[in-house]
Amino acid sequence: MNDTNTTTADYNMTGDNDRSNVLVLGAGNFGTSLSFHLASMNETVKMWSRDQKVVTSINEDHVNSKYLTQVTLPDNLSAVGPEMNKQHFKACDVILMSIPTQHLRNILAKVKPFVKKRHLLIMANKGIENSTLDLPCTILKDCLGETIANNAVYLSGPSFAAEIVLKEPTCVAVASKNSERLEWAQRIFHCPHFRVYPCNDVVGVELAGSIKNVLAIASGISTGLGYQSNTRAALLTRGLSEMTRMGVKMGCDPLTMSGLAGIGDLFLTCTSEKSRNFTVGFKLAKGESLESITKTLGSVAEGVATAKSAYELCRKLKVYSPIIDEVYKILYENKDAKEAVNDLLETEPLHELHMIR
Ligand SMILES: NC(=O)c1ccc[n+]([C@@H]2O[C@H](COP(=O)([O-])OP(=O)(O)OC[C@H]3O[C@@H](n4cnc5c(N)ncnc54)[C@H](O)[C@@H]3O)[C@@H](O)[C@H]2O)c1
Ligand SMILES: O=P(O)(O)OC[C@H](O)CO
Numbered sequence: 126m127n128d129t130n131t132t133t134a135d136y137n138m139t140g141d142n143d144r145s146n147v148l149v150l151g152a153g154n155f156g157t158s159l160s161f162h163l164a165s166m167n168e169t170v171k172m173w174s175r176d177q178k179v180v181t182s183i184n185e186d187h188v189n190s191k192y193l194t195q196v197t198l199p200d201n202l203s204a205v206g207p208e209m210n211k212q213h214f215k216a217c218d219v220i221l222m223s224i225p226t227q228h229l230r231n232i233l234a235k236v237k238p239f240v241k242k243r244h245l246l247i248m249a250n251k252g253i254e255n256s257t258l259d260l261p262c263t264i265l266k267d268c269l270g271e272t273i274a275n276n277a278v279y280l281s282g283p284s285f286a287a288e289i290v291l292k293e294p295t296c297v298a299v300a301s302k303n304s305e306r307l308e309w310a311q312r313i314f315h316c317p318h319f320r321v322y323p324c325n326d327v328v329g330v331e332l333a334g335s336i337k338n339v340l341a342i343a344s345g346i347s348t349g350l351g352y353q354s355n356t357r358a359a360l361l362t363r364g365l366s367e368m369t370r371m372g373v374k375m376g377c378d379p380l381t382m383s384g385l386a387g388i389g390d391l392f393l394t395c396t397s398e399k400s401r402n403f404t405v406g407f408k409l410a411k412g413e414s415l416e417s418i419t420k421t422l423g424s425v426a427e428g429v430a431t432a433k434s435a436y437e438l439c440r441k442l443k444v445y446s447p448i449i450d451e452v453y454k455i456l457y458e459n460k461d462a463k464e465a466v467n468d469l470l471e472t473e474p475l476h477e478l479h480m481i482r
Contacts, residue, residue, distance in 0.1 A: 130204070131436035133428060144168055145245075145313055148217040150232060151330050152179050152204065154192045154424055155249055156223035158286035161193075162319055163221075171213060173206045180204040192424070196290045197381035214239035219247065219313065223423040226252030226335075229261060240269055242462050246277040247299075251334035252427040253434035258441065260331040260377050275302040278310040279327050282336035282385035285400075288401025289319065296320045298385040300330040322385060329372050329381030336371065338402045338428030339435050339437035340364035343452050360448065361395050367446045370480045371435075374442040379481060402428035409455060410462050421453040445480055447472045 145168050149160045152174035164170045172189075174180050182190035183204035187197055205213050214220070220240060224232050229250060240246065248261050257266070266274035282297035289295055299314075299321050301307040307323050315321040324330055343364065345357050368391070369382045381387055394400040400408070405426045408418045419429060436453035439446040451469055454460035 127342075132247065137449075145219045146217040147171070147219040147221060147313070148173060148213055149221045149223060149224075150236070151223035151250075152176070152183070152189060152192065152206075153223065153225075153438055154286035155284075156221070157193045157196070157198075158284075158289040159221060159223065159249060160202055161196060161198060161290050163313060164199045166217075166313060166316060167201070168313055170202045172202065172204045173209070173213065174204055175207045177207050180206045186348050186364045187393050190424075193286060193290055196408070198213050208369055211239045214241075214244070217244070219245045221349050222249045223249045223250060226250050226254055226261060226264075226427060227430050229264050230268060233265065237269055240273060242272060242276065246273060247280055247310055248277055249280045250427075251281060251331070251338060252431045253335045253438065255430055255434050258434050258438045260328060260335065261326050262331055276306050277301065278303075278306050280310070280321075281390065282322075283389040285393070285397070287399065292318045294318045294320070296385055296389070298324045298330050298389075300324045300327045300386075302327060308416075324381065324384060324386070326378045326381040328375055329377030330384075330386040332375060332377060333368055333384075333387035335383055335388070335427070336364075336368040336430050336435055337391040337394055338426070339432045339449055339452050340368070340391060340428075341400050341402035342406035342409075342426075342428045342432065342456070343448050344395035345400075345403035345408075346410045346452070348403075348437060348456065349407040349410025349467065350462060350466060352466070357395065361391060364395070364448050365391060366477070366479070366481065367439075367444070368447055370444045370446070371439065371442060373481055374444055401426040405429060406452075415456055428452075429456060445475070 147163050147168050147170045149156045149172045152172045160172050179191050182188055250261055278295055278299050278301040280299050282455055284295050284297050298309050311321045327388055340370050343361055347360055373379055374472045394402055405418050432452045437447045451465040455465050
């Protein structure tokens, strides 16, 4: 849906004229789409990319030559990089991180000297780190300290980058322990076609956003094997139970899983061929190797790495997770997808709320 009638003047929730300087780290699909959105909200946006070609194409041609290449970027959106320069951090009030989770720790180590408490730090990635089984909020705490992690805002929810740039109405959740920072994030993002809902359950929001990617791979596998709507609905619902069981063990509010970051994003990615994670599962079911799929995808499918972390985390937390386990076995133990579905269909039908209450 194109919302061409909305003017930038309609966007600012408070109606004030305070504008932020935003630095976006990660010039991939999501970083580009959020930069485009923030620039259309009249914020001044600089995207950092490690790729000189991307930096040049944004600054000279107003397009990102690698991701969302059809989108014309506005004049108040420019690029910096590939080197990381402390001046970029000095000049900005808001830092938005959109780097794949497995690389987050490396980037945070590089930016550590430049990130200050005054910055509004917004984390937009989804996933669980393989080496530590940590969510981005814990990686942030490890790398930049507790105060910065507590003041950061974590953004998640059903939001395909390619639809954001079309101004398709999109609703996301933002979570933080700092209510003022939460309001600030709402103020810069929120508009009629990009609606931002506050939530205080940081771990719940991040866990939901990570696990739904693993379940989207399962849904793609199911569709690729020819299973239809009844199966998908069951997979989604039982997958939600697995996510909720993990959340309960990790001290989250189980109701977070019923929100935008939970069922909202689960529904989006498990039912759409636009999802990279769904696509990975679909192609696997059609017999393509994981190596070939990830090579040709040209972009990250976080569920692939997260399946490994989630499988290990469920062992560690003693959480019953039959769907996550089968996705892990298909991806990492070469298990046949049909056999995995058959095994799932033979699991004991435990009480629906088993280990949830
Ligand atoms: N694309 C979406 O629709 C979408 C929506 C919501 C959330 N997300 C999440 O946002 C995060 C980023 O996803 P994306 O779609 O932008 O991925 P992408 O693959 O399109 O882009 C990733 C970006 O990170 C950069 N990058 C990768 N490794 C790096 C490293 N080691 N050092 C520096 N930069 C590195 C790449 O150069 C690229 O610019 C993921 O966690 C994803 O789950 C994506
Ligand atoms: O394309 P996917 O599967 O990485 O999904 C992108 C977003 O997470 C959707 O909210």
